[in-house]
Amino acid sequence: MCEPQHRPxxxxxxxxxxxxxxxxxxVVLTFVVLLVPIAVWALYKPVRVLAPAxxxxxxxVAPNICIEDKSRYTEAQQLYDNALQxxxxxxxxxxxxxxxxxxxxxxxxxxxGFNKSAAKNVGRSGIVVSPxxxxxxxxxxxxxxxxxxxxxxxxxxxxxxxxxxxxMAYSLSHDPRKTLxxxxxxxxxxxxxxxxxxxxxxxxxxxxxx
Ligand SMILES: [Zn+2]
Numbered sequence: 457m458c459e460p461q462h463r464p465x466x467x468x469x470x471x472x473x474x475x476x477x478x479x480x481x482x483v484v485l486t487f488v489v490l491l492v493p494i495a496v497w498a499l500y501k502p503v504r505v506l507a508p509a510x511x512x513x514x515x516x517v518a519p520n521i522c523i524e525d526k527s528r529y530t531e532a533q534q535l536y537d538n539a540l541q542x543x544x545x546x547x548x549x550x551x552x553x554x555x556x557x558x559x560x561x562x563x564x565x566x567x568x569g570f571n572k573s574a575a576k577n578v579g580r581s582g583i584v585v586s587p588x589x590x591x592x593x594x595x596x597x598x599x600x601x602x603x604x605x606x607x608x609x610x611x612x613x614x615x616x617x618x619x620x621x622x623x624m625a626y627s628l629s630h631d632p633r634k635t636l637x638x639x640x641x642x643x644x645x646x647x648x649x650x651x652x653x654x655x656x657x658x659x660x661x662x663x664x665x666x
Pocket of ligand 1: 597
């Protein structure tokens with residue numbers, strides 16, 4: 457004889473409670489999954505280099521070039537190609553080609569969270585160029601930072617001494633300015649002395665020890 461099985465009331469309550477708990481967790485997780493990227497997008501603007509075409513006025517016109525003013529694409533492409541070649545020759549070939557975003561208005565540059573600089577590299581995610589940053593040495597400078605993150609890790613800008621990261625970028629970008637502001641001038645001089653000592657062939661191997 458089979459008697460109908462009745463779960464004790466206490467057990468039912470636990471199951472009901474579990475179901476409600478899971479629902480709550482799902483609702484919370486859904487909010488987190490939906491809201492965290494939106495919050496990051498809104499609050500940490502450099503993350504926008506990951507999806508530049510979502511920024512108002514920016515179009516991605518080639519695999520590694522996004523641009524605000526499409527009529528200046530040829531100029532941007534030339535800056536990109538020349539800098540890529542020059543930096544490869546100076547500090548070794550790129551593992552991956554960097555993505556560049558060329559802004560022509562301060563609004564565009566500000567939309568990525570940047571303000572006064574000429575250009576900015578964001579890890580290995582991309583390089584944003586300001587309206588005044590359309591100069592060969594500024595593009596080379598940021599591509600050198602990109603190479604640093606390829607060779608020395610994403611956090612190299614924070615873990616390596618500034619005289620190395622900035623000094624190298626100012627020096628090996630062949631920045632034409634004879635005199636920089638004190639801070640960068642000192643970084644560049646210190647890097648030049650170090651670089652002479654280690655030699656170009658040992659650049660990355662010696663940089664790892666810093
Ligand atoms: Zn720099």
